[in-house]
Amino acid sequence: MFEQISDRFDDIFRRLRGLGKITDTNIEDTSREIRRVLLEADVSLQVVRDFITHVKEKAEGTKVLKSIKPGEQFIKIIHDELIHVLGDESAALDLTKKPSIILMAGLQGSGKTTTCAKLAFRLKNEGKKVLLTAADVYRPAAIDQLKSLAKQIDVAVYDEGLGNPVSICANAVAKGKSDRFDVVILDTAGRLHVDGEMMNEIQEISETVSPHEILFVADSMTGQDAVISAKAFSEALPLTGTILTKLDGDARGGAAVSIRQVTGTPIKFAGVTEKMDGLEPFNPKQMADRIMGFGDVLSLVKKAEKLTDEKTIAKLEKKMRGNEFNLEDFQTQLKQLKKMGSLQQLIGMMPGMNRKLLKGMDMDDRQLSWTEAIINSMTLSERRHPHIINGSCRKRIARGSGRTLQEVNQLLKQFAHMQKMMKQFGKMKSRKMPMGQFMGIS
Numbered sequence: 452m453f454e455q456i457s458d459r460f461d462d463i464f465r466r467l468r469g470l471g472k473i474t475d476t477n478i479e480d481t482s483r484e485i486r487r488v489l490l491e492a493d494v495s496l497q498v499v500r501d502f503i504t505h506v507k508e509k510a511e512g513t514k515v516l517k518s519i520k521p522g523e524q525f526i527k528i529i530h531d532e533l534i535h536v537l538g539d540e541s542a543a544l545d546l547t548k549k550p551s552i553i554l555m556a557g558l559q560g561s562g563k564t565t566t567c568a569k570l571a572f573r574l575k576n577e578g579k580k581v582l583l584t585a586a587d588v589y590r591p592a593a594i595d596q597l598k599s600l601a602k603q604i605d606v607a608v609y610d611e612g613l614g615n616p617v618s619i620c621a622n623a624v625a626k627g628k629s630d631r632f633d634v635v636i637l638d639t640a641g642r643l644h645v646d647g648e649m650m651n652e653i654q655e656i657s658e659t660v661s662p663h664e665i666l667f668v669a670d671s672m673t674g675q676d677a678v679i680s681a682k683a684f685s686e687a688l689p690l691t692g693t694i695l696t697k698l699d700g701d702a703r704g705g706a707a708v709s710i711r712q713v714t715g716t717p718i719k720f721a722g723v724t725e726k727m728d729g730l731e732p733f734n735p736k737q738m739a740d741r742i743m744g745f746g747d748v749l750s751l752v753k754k755a756e757k758l759t760d761e762k763t764i765a766k767l768e769k770k771m772r773g774n775e776f777n778l779e780d781f782q783t784q785l786k787q788l789k790k791m792g793s794l795q796q797l798i799g800m801m802p803g804m805n806r807k808l809l810k811g812m813d814m815d816d817r818q819l820s821w822t823e824a825i826i827n828s829m830t831l832s833e834r835r836h837p838h839i840i841n842g843s844c845r846k847r848i849a850r851g852s853g854r855t856l857q858e859v860n861q862l863l864k865q866f867a868h869m870q871k872m873m874k875q876f877g878k879m880k881s882r883k884m885p886m887g888q889f890m891g892i893s
């Protein structure tokens with residue numbers, strides 16, 4: 452996600468970090484670069500202009516700062532502005548009415564039907580009784596698609612086949628009331644481009660059922676197109692928010708950065724996979740971190756916490772602080788890592804990890820397996836006291852694990868480096884260490 456834009460930000464930040472003092476020239480140069488990066492990522496021109504103006508204004512103030520590192524301060528200004536553009540705080544759905552009516556709007560293929568089902572699944576898991584409504588009557592396949600997704604997640608569907616979408620929605624809402632549903636979600640038709648007839652129809656639906664939430668579904672991979680249609684939809688309908696889909700694709704970031712400003716309403720959710728559990732509440736800070744390549748500690752820690760026994764973490768932490776961490780512990784950690792998913796993906800979430808460097812490293816999951824194989828071929832005392840592993844031990848381990856001597860040496864070297872890093876972490880007493888930060892793969 453956002454590889455291109457975060458690589459570019461990375462370059463800008465590296466230069467800024469080196470600065471001992473911020474001058475007018477620095478501000479001008481950096482502003483110009485940011486402008487170029489944002490435009491290349493397909494951010495709308497107006498948003499780019501405002502962004503640069505705000506960043507420049509605030510950066511002026513850093514010229515006089517002497518105590519703090521001015522480069523870091525400048526980076527913080529850019530970061531804060533990006534969070535601001537993305538909406539500052541997370542925004543929840545208004546689900547106070549019974550039933551709460553949610554209308555989905557957006558172009559064809561943007562992900563409306565999938566998102567309706569994903570949202571239904573989320574709300575169902577929160578204990579709500581949800582009714583999905585098939586109001587895309589122009590393609591019979593659309594109704595089947597919604598029904599089949601609803602079946603997967605075991606949620607009720609209201610449909611009348613190919614009827615009139617306005618009355619289908621009104622009837623679904625009536626059923627929602629009489630059968631005491633908590634939420635009624637209306638899946639509507641889209642067109643390939645903004646089109647008057649489609650807008651009239653969805654306006655009519657909106658006026659007839661007065662939804663509590665009108666969500667614009669935007670395909671984040673379409674960049675400027677998503678921004679243009681966002682504007683059209685926000686002018687035609689009283690939108691209450693946006694859902695950005697397909698953030699797992701190679702989105703350049705433009706839609707994500709522009710849409711909040713263009714629609715004037717918050718981004719409420721993000722679609723991150725095609726699957727039914729692939730819808731996450733949108734978090735501006737987390738998104739800014741991803742775009743700027745700061746890594747996503749929050750997701751990483753959450754992922755680690757989900758799969759790691761708290762006691763194991765506490766035990767490992769204690770060992771690391773006491774500098775007693777050995778290869779046996781490393782083995783435990785590798786097993787946890789493997790459970791968490793692809794190594795590349797995990798490393799990408801770690802802060803301070805330079806993507807370009809990573810590409811060269813080619814850390815893949817196979818490497819994880821052979822690392823484990825090597826450790827498995829060691830004796831218990833070798834694992835606990837790696838320093839006793841001499842030349843002949845290394846040869847034996849290589850033979851036993853079916854790896855080369857060179858690989859065994861490489862692992863031991865990597866481990867020694869990791870121990871050194873942990874020693875440094877151990878000195879930072881009060882700081883709580885999240886699981887991911889000491890994987891030692893730096």
Ligand SMILES: Nc1nc2c(ncn2[C@@H]2O[C@H](COP(=O)(O)OP(=O)(O)O)[C@@H](O)[C@H]2O)c(=O)[nH]1
Nearest residue numbers: 559560561562563564565696697722723724725
């Ligand atoms: N990878 C990915 N695919 C998505 C996401 N949301 C929707 N899709 C896919 O996008 C395509 C169009 O989605 P659909 O819900 O039919 O769009 P609609 O025409 O607006 O109803 C389908 O193939 C979906 O599986 C997402 O968040 N990530």
Ligand SMILES: [Mg+2]
Nearest residue numbers: 563564587593
């Ligand atoms: Mg659809």
